Amino acid sequence: MSRALKILAFQASAIAAGVLMMGVVADMARAAPPVPPTAVTIGNFTFNSPTLTVKPGTTVTWTNADDIPHTVVSKDGIFKSKVLDTGDRFSFTFAKAGQFGYYCSLHPHMTGIVTVKA
Amino acid sequence: MLDDLEDDRRGFLKCMAWAGTGALFAFQGGIGSSIGLDAALAAPVKRTAIQPFTFAQISDSHIGFNKPPNADARATFREAIAKVKALPSRPDFVIHTGDVSQLSRDEEFDDADQMLKELGLPVFFVPGEHDMLDPDGGKAFLNRFGKGSQGTGWYSFDHRGVHFVALVNVADLKPGGMGNLGAEQLAWLKADLAGRSSSTPIVVFAHIPLWTVYADWGWGTDDSAEALKLLARFGSVTVLNGHIHQITQKVEGNIAFHTARSTAFPQPAPGTAPSPGPLKVPPEQLHSMLGITDALFVRGHDRIALIDSTLSA
Numbered sequence: 295m296s297r298a299l300k301i302l303a304f305q306a307s308a309i310a311a312g313v314l315m316m317g318v319v320a321d322m323a324r325a326a327p328p329v330p331p332t333a334v335t336i337g338n339f340t341f342n343s344p345t346l347t348v349k350p351g352t353t354v355t356w357t358n359a360d361d362i363p364h365t366v367v368s369k370d371g372i373f374k375s376k377v378l379d380t381g382d383r384f385s386f387t388f389a390k391a392g393q394f395g396y397y398c399s400l401h402p403h404m405t406g407i408v409t410v411k412a
Numbered sequence: 413m414l415d416d417l418e419d420d421r422r423g424f425l426k427c428m429a430w431a432g433t434g435a436l437f438a439f440q441g442g443i444g445s446s447i448g449l450d451a452a453l454a455a456p457v458k459r460t461a462i463q464p465f466t467f468a469q470i471s472d473s474h475i476g477f478n479k480p481p482n483a484d485a486r487a488t489f490r491e492a493i494a495k496v497k498a499l500p501s502r503p504d505f506v507i508h509t510g511d512v513s514q515l516s517r518d519e520e521f522d523d524a525d526q527m528l529k530e531l532g533l534p535v536f537f538v539p540g541e542h543d544m545l546d547p548d549g550g551k552a553f554l555n556r557f558g559k560g561s562q563g564t565g566w567y568s569f570d571h572r573g574v575h576f577v578a579l580v581n582v583a584d585l586k587p588g589g590m591g592n593l594g595a596e597q598l599a600w601l602k603a604d605l606a607g608r609s610s611s612t613p614i615v616v617f618a619h620i621p622l623w624t625v626y627a628d629w630g631w632g633t634d635d636s637a638e639a640l641k642l643l644a645r646f647g648s649v650t651v652l653n654g655h656i657h658q659i660t661q662k663v664e665g666n667i668a669f670h671t672a673r674s675t676a677f678p679q680p681a682p683g684t685a686p687s688p689g690p691l692k693v694p695p696e697q698l699h700s701m702l703g704i705t706d707a708l709f710v711r712g713h714d715r716i717a718l719i720d721s722t723l724s725a
Binding site: 401 | 479516541586587588629630684687690702
């Protein structure tokens with residue numbers, strides 16, 4: 295193969311690789327649409343994402359970052375954490391669509407809502 | 413003599429509270445004036461058939477708390493108990509206005525219990541929200557500290573002519589709300605007060621303030637107005653609370669409100685921080701922000717003096 299052909303072949307393969315990579319990126323984008331936050335930090339006596347929208351099947355994890363214990367309790371009795379001391383976590387998987395209000399049973403002025411829709 | 417005193421008693425409500433800054437506030441008919449603490453203590457006590465007495469209030473011991481600004485809430489509780497022991501006039505009893513523990517653990521309740529027993533005095537409790545964290549939602553507290561109480565832990569008793577009412581406003585809290593007494597407890601309170609003469613001095617104690625100190629932080633009780641309505645006809649009502657870990661006071665009609673310091677950690681003044689929670693003061697400041705309250709009854713003078721003192725004093 296002449297030197298010129300070699301260069302041509304290299305360029306072609308580089309372009310092919312580039313096209314392939316673009317395809318992979320596009321596939322990744324299709325497989326994983328922008329992921330909504332599934333973590334809620336509790337800090338300064340607030341749920342830091344007080345409103346959260348997720349798809350059915352999403353697991354939401356709350357982590358207490360305060361020096362004071364808190365709880366995560368569904369207003370409708372659907373889920374209820376144990377007391378969460380500093381650094382403790384609680385997770386719940388939202389299987390069905392709907393609106394799920396919750397609060398801290400120790401400090402009930404702390405409230406949040408998880409909206410689950412497909 | 414006694415009749416005169418009774419008239420005087422009806423005409424005046426004198427409630428004094430020392431805010432730990434050396435000031436003493438005397439309230440007469442709801443109008444506050446300030447006098448020196450030494451002068452007040454030296455004031456002659458009128459002779460009446462009923463002997464004066466004192467009781468002490470401790471609050472928010474949070475046994476088990478070990479984070480800044482206090483690595484050992486047990487140690488500061490022990491200091492508070494020593495402070496009660498050293499009071500010039502031995503109190504008849506002690507009230508603990510809740511948050512005995514940090515996480516409602518057995519060993520936290522047990523340590524508090526053991527330390528309090530060193531006082532050799534009766535202790536009357538109400539739970540704070542930190543005392544409701546066992547899996548049964550307050551049973552551990554009630555089994556140990558709430559014997560003979562009703563519902564979630566309310567009760568009343570009489571001592572030397574004064575009626576004491578212990579209320580629970582930390583159970584079954586509603587989303588978006590503050591403290592809560594609930595219909596059942598309010599009905600009980602109505603019945604408890606019904607047969608009593610309006611001249612009976614009343615002391616009410618509960619964990620969360622029974623007036624709204626700061627709604628944004630949940631520092632109040634949603635249905636306290638209904639309780640206060642039942643108390644309005646009494647000539648002398650003193651409401652003692654904890655929860656907010658600092659002294660606040662107010663007089664409304666014949667009702668004097670007062671919140672006590674914690675023995676564990678201070679909290680910010682309303683609205684001065686993004687949220688409530690432990691105020692991380694330097695170690696050398698901590699003891700000046702923790703303390704106890706000593707309450708002095710002098711019938712005839714009808715005076716309730718509340719003297720707050722810090723652990724550093």
